[in-house]
Amino acid sequence: xxxxxYLACARFGQGLRLxxxxxxxxxxxxxxxTVTLYGELTDETDRPLNSFVHLLGATExxxxxxPLWGQADKVLNLHWWLPGLHQDTYTFQITPNAPAGEYxxxxxxxxxxxxxxxxxxxxxxxxxxxxxxxxxxxKVMLP
Numbered sequence: 001x002x003x004x005x006y007l008a009c010a011r012f013g014q015g016l017r018l019x020x021x022x023x024x025x026x027x028x029x030x031x032x033x034t035v036t037l038y039g040e041l042t043d044e045t046d047r048p049l050n051s052f053v054h055l056l057g058a059t060e061x062x063x064x065x066x067p068l069w070g071q072a073d074k075v076l077n078l079h080w081w082l083p084g085l086h087q088d089t090y091t092f093q094i095t096p097n098a099p100a101g102e103y104x105x106x107x108x109x110x111x112x113x114x115x116x117x118x119x120x121x122x123x124x125x126x127x128x129x130x131x132x133x134x135x136x137x138x139k140v141m142l143p
Contacts, residue, residue, distance in 0.1 A: 001027060009123040010135055012109045015043035018120070018135070019085075023105060027140045030096040033070060036089045037107065041081050047111075049076045049118065053090040054106040056136070059099060069103060070094045075112070100142055108134030 001024070010018040017040045025033040035053045055070035072090035107127075109118040117133035127135040 001025065010127055011121045011123070012049075012118045015083075016041055016049075016109070018107065021107070021137060023138065025094070025140075027094075028143055029094055029098040031094050032091060033094060034089060034091045035072070035105065035107075036087055038085070038087050040085050041083050044083060047113065049109045050074065050112050051076050051088070051090075051109050052107070052134075053092070054108075054134075055092070055094060055140075056104045056106050057098065058102050061095060061098075063095065063097075069098045076109070094142070098142055103140050103142060104128075104130075104136040105138040105140065106130060106132075106134050107137055108132070 012018065018037060019040055020038045021035055023033065023035045025031050033055065050073060052071060052073045054068055056067045057069045058067070060067055061069055070092045072092040074088070074090065076088070110116060111118060119133045120129065120135050122129055127137045130136045
């Protein structure tokens with residue numbers, strides 16, 4: 001199933017704006033998830049940021065000790081990007097033993113130099129700000 005969502009405005013720091021995303025998956029345990037983020041770099045930056053797309057559940061994953069049931073992480077070499085529109089694709093597998101229930105697709109950025117997450121700012125309805133300084137962008141149900 002494909003999910004399309006376009007955000008009115010979610011900004012990370014001064015120079016990166018998340019404009020939307022697409023997600024493809026069967027949304028069941030063991031399935032592959034492919035998420036493409038669409039963003040705009042508005043100002044040049046002098047350092048990389050790390051990005052992530054997570055699948056968070058309402059229950060703790062016994063393998064990780066947290067609610068993480070799938071993830072893809074990247075180093076974004078933003079200092080090589082020119083200002084303008086960009087897309088970035090992430091692929092991960094939903095943990096095969098993920099229980100049925102409600103899950104959230106989470107998107108975020110963090111600074112590898114400090115280890116701190118970059119708090120997003122939402123200026124319109126759409127994504128939900130999480131308590132972990134990230135965006136909860138889509139709720140899915142696993143059978």
